[in-house]
Amino acid sequence: MSDVQEISPYANCELLSLEVLADVLSESKRTLDAWVSKGILVPHIISDDNKLYFNRKHLSHFPEVNQLIESDWAKEESITPKRPYKLVELFAGAGGLAIGLEKAGFNSIFLNELDKSACATLRHNRPHWNVVEGDIANINFESITESVDILTGGFPCQAFSYAGKKLGFEDTRGTLFFEFARAVKELNPKVFMAENVRGLLTHENGKTLETIKEVIEELGYVLIEPRVLKAIFYKVPQKRERLILVGIRKDYADKVKFNWPSAYNKVLTLRDAFYAGILYEQDVPESAGQVYPLRKKEIMSMVPPGGYWRDLSDELQREYMQGSYFLGGGKTGMARRLSLDEPxxxxxxxxxxxxxxxxxxxxxxxxxxxxxxxxxxxxxxxEFKGSLGAIYRQIGNAVPVNMAAAIGRSLIRVLNDIEEL
Structure with a gap:
């Protein structure tokens, strides 16, 4: 990969660009611009190209910034299992969650996945893993004779039918959450961890999550209050969010405490992903990829780094956007070019x-x-297996490995505490 852009002189832990600060605070860049105008935020440096940078030590009154400053990441990296904890994972995909949990110290004894290409990926990279391909509904979990310490997986968010229902375990039949819950019931792990999209919090006006909570209670587990984790806090150069649900079996729940993982001390950007440094020892290798049709490439060539369709001339906006040009909303993903200096x-x-x-x-x-x-x-x-489209799908659907590892260390810690009871 050609290195055509020099590293920013402000790429250090102490300074946050306005763009990165907006991600940290979950605010728009426009809002932060307004705060600067009102004197609420005072830039530490204004670069030659008029970019604003802020010293994070002056922003410690923001809890989100403070967690970067007071990071216990290095300390938590030293957490190791007191014994080999046995893991069963459902909806395993291409292995993002499984690799992260392996890095944390878990021993995978059973992974289930429906997608053929994803299973091929798992088997190719980890021949010793017990990858079971097929519909989860056809799996008898009681056939797993080993004692399972933890069950994990990301069940897809599906609508339940609420009319005339008691909203218990049996009433979730026909959904993939039911299959996850059935695995909890049959395997009786000490702890489980499920991940999902942020939208599960508000799905069906919150009724879906309430049903899930009731089923978890019915199964004999205490659910830690679910939390949305932002990948940028966990050494991942991406603005991804995942809802994490952790349950502890009731015979242990009042004797131990689950601690959410600490943030990494720096927000990483696309530059960290593509070039040798914190994340990788060498620049990203060339690989296969999709290509643009000629006219689309001509139009996209006029979009600046970090820009999108509104950075085009009005004539090109109309050509590229077509009917979407007249619709409301920001449509900020359209004709979007990423920036090296942002996640x-x-x-x-x-x-x-x-x-x-x-x-x-x-x-x-x-x-x-x-x-x-x-x-x-x-x-x-x-290495990923399957067609180009299948590989993009596997990667795009994955849990970021480093975030999974951070969550995994928190799960190791609580299992260590259970082990000492």
Whole structure:
């Protein structure tokens, strides 16, 4: 990969650009610009190209910034299991969660996944893993004779039917949450961890999550209050969010405490993903990837780093957007080019979808598969199997490896505490 841009002189732990600070605070750049105008935020440095940088020590009154300053990440990296904890994972995908949990110290004894290409990926990279391909509904978990310490997985969010229902375990039949809950019931792990989209919090006006909580209670577990974790806090150069649910079996729940993982001390950007440094020892290798049709490439070449369709001339906006030009909303994913100096937007299952464009920062093309994988913090040696489309889908659907590892260390810690009871 050609290194055509020099490293920013402000790329250190103490300074946050306005763009990165907006991500940390979950505010828009426009809001932060307004705060600067009102004197609420005072830039530490204004760069030659008029970019604003803030000293994070002066922003410690923001809890989100303070967690970067008071990071216990290095301390938590030393957490190791008191014995080999046995893990069963459902909806395993291409292994993002499984690799992260392996890094934390878990021993996977059973992984289930429906997608054929994802199973091929898992088997190729970890021949010793017990990868069971097929529909989860057909699996008898009682056939797993080993004692399971932890069950994990990301069940897809599906609507339940509420009419005339008691909203218990049996009433969730026909959904993939039911299958996850059935695995909890049959395996009786000490702890479980499920991950999902942020939208589960408000799905069906909150009724879906309430039903899930009732079923977890019915199964004999105490649910830690669910929390949305932002990947940028966990050594991942991506603005991805995942809802994490942790349950502890009732015979242990009042004797131990689950601690959420600490944030890493720095927000990483696309530059950290693509070039040798904190995350990788060498620059990202060339790899296969989608390509743009000629006219789209011509138009996308006029979008600046970090820009999108509104940075085009009105004539080109109308040509590219077509009917969407007249619709409301920001449509900020359309004709979007990423910036090296910001975390990536959340990856989707394809880098060239019109609504969620993920164009390379300075080359006019969609992100390649190794670039995609690095944004999800997969190791370079992790090889993906299947068609190009299948590989993008596997990577785009994955849990970022480094975030999974951080959560995994918190789970190891609570299992260590259970072990000492």
């Amino acid at each position: 990536s937007l959340t990856l989707t299952t394809s880098p060239a979808q019109k609504q969620t464009e993920r164009c390379h920062p300075f080359e006019t093309r969609p992100l390649q598969i190794r670039e995609y994988a690095r944004i999800q913090t997969f190791p370079d040696e992790w």
